[in-house]
Amino acid sequence: MVWFALDDGFDTHPKVRKAGNAAVGLFVRLGVHATKHLTEGHLDGDIVTAYGTAATIRKLLTVGMLHEPGHGCPRCPQPADGGFYIHDYLDYNKSRAQIEAAREAARKRQQKGRDTARANRNGRDSAANLGSKSRQNERSSAPNCDENAPLFEDEPAGQEGSSRRDTHEGATVVPSPPLPSQNYDVADVDRGPTGSSAPDLDAYAPSPIDTDGWTLADGLRRWAVNTFGAGIDPDYEAAQFVSHFRSTGQSRRNWNDEYQKWVRRSAKFASERANRPSNVIALPNGQQLTGTDAKVAGWMAIAEQLRQEGDSA
Template sequence: MAWFALDDGFDTHPKVRKAGNAAVGLFVRLGVHATRHLTEGHLDGDIVRSYGTEPNVRKLVSVGMLHTSGHTCPRCEQPADGDYVIHDYLDYNKSRAQIEAAREAARKRQQKGRDTARSNRNRAGNGSDSGSIRSGNGSESERNRTRKDPLFDDAPAGHDDLSRRDTHEGATVVPSPPLPSHNYDGADAGGGSTGSSAAERDAFAPTPIEVDAFQLTDAMRRWCAATYPGLDVDHSTAQFVSHYRSTGTRRKSWPDAWQKWIRDDAQRAQQRRPFTQSNVIALPGQTQPLTGTDAKVAGWLAIRDQLRQQGDSA
């Protein structure tokens, strides 16, 4: 999927104000069309006229957002007779070669992921790696120990790959539109289903890992202290690790499992909390106070006797 870029000053640009909303809406549609078909800003005249009215097309040409054949702009190529070209398109958008190269790289990454998932399933079926996975000494466990959950990672967020803001060499850098979340079960807006096979879904699915990969971070301590003050986070975490280590259970996200454990632990502690003095009534002649239902019944009987005494004295 490619993107037609507009910078954050587009809405107040003098050309945009002069062209008006209707003509600008036509311009955006034409830009998306050119990006989808990788024309590098060149537009067929019939497409332009089918998208908008002649007055709006003339407005875009008059303000310099579109060029016709024979234009005098030194930075833009000449379109064919009857066609149009978007002004400075390649200053803000990637070229056809760049987009095709990025798509080919993405295709190779997806194929590598599918091959890796298929290989992992084959090894799991043969049982050749089951011992090393359970032992926690293999390279897979070492990688798992370095994983961090984004909810509790104290490190600043960032990206290792190039941003979508990168354009061709020497081009002006402009903000990119928000990126959609990946949907490996559906199709792209431009058509063509991607990631719909079970193998591709498996390639991007998180891998269950052992509890030895779990680490209690400072951010998780702060969350526990703010949410459940008074709870012994170290004791609860030790119980959590011991439980899952003894059972050999594996989870895809240990921080999520830890959060659930802490919530349950706090609830159990609340339920184990002893009755307060307001819920305890000591009857005459008793050394141990009554609790629970007995205390409630005794309290009602005491209130009844008090009311009777008040009635007799009246």
């Protein structure tokens, strides 16, 4: 499933206010149609006229939310004759190639998960069958062994008298070797757990954010920098964002909207940390006190100030 992206400032944008509710409703329908059919913002004239009236189409063209052939916007391609193009579509939405690549990657992950689960299931069934046959052979051969076995006297072997190893007291207990653990493929360096015993978790439960194929679009990257300045790193935040939702396995209806919330929270926390008062106090001799020492020094300074004010009263 693919989503037509609208940022959280869409409703108050000057173009949207000027266009009016009816024309904006047409714009949303056209955007959903373009996203569903992977047209990368291009629209057939028949679709536009079927969805909207001449008045609403003219409003979108006038405010620049929609383009017709021969338009003067330098950032948007020219539509075909009789067609239209949604302004800045690829700044906020994925291209056809990106969506198809994400779908193919999701298909391969799911197929890998099914193949791995099938191989593990077949391995367990084979082990169970082998164990069952082995137990049957042991039961069938046990009587023959008892009948043909030679008789031995119950005495120490290879020496006269008893050895400490032949008696219970002082006997050395040799531990059994550990049972072999199930072998898994070694995980890739950039994926999850490492080590020969770490299972490939992605193969069992593909993450919804991976299945949806979310990536950071250029429009969102510019929005983060323009809103919060150079102090924010959109690509780093995107990596943390994907890692978080990949580990939790949670799903969201609109990943672009969720990413904007993530960046706002990150910027808010960074601002709070920067404005947090310091717990370091510098003494007249240049020594610095931190932690509990700084708190005690602060209390003593307050007490001294109150004493001086009392003496001067």
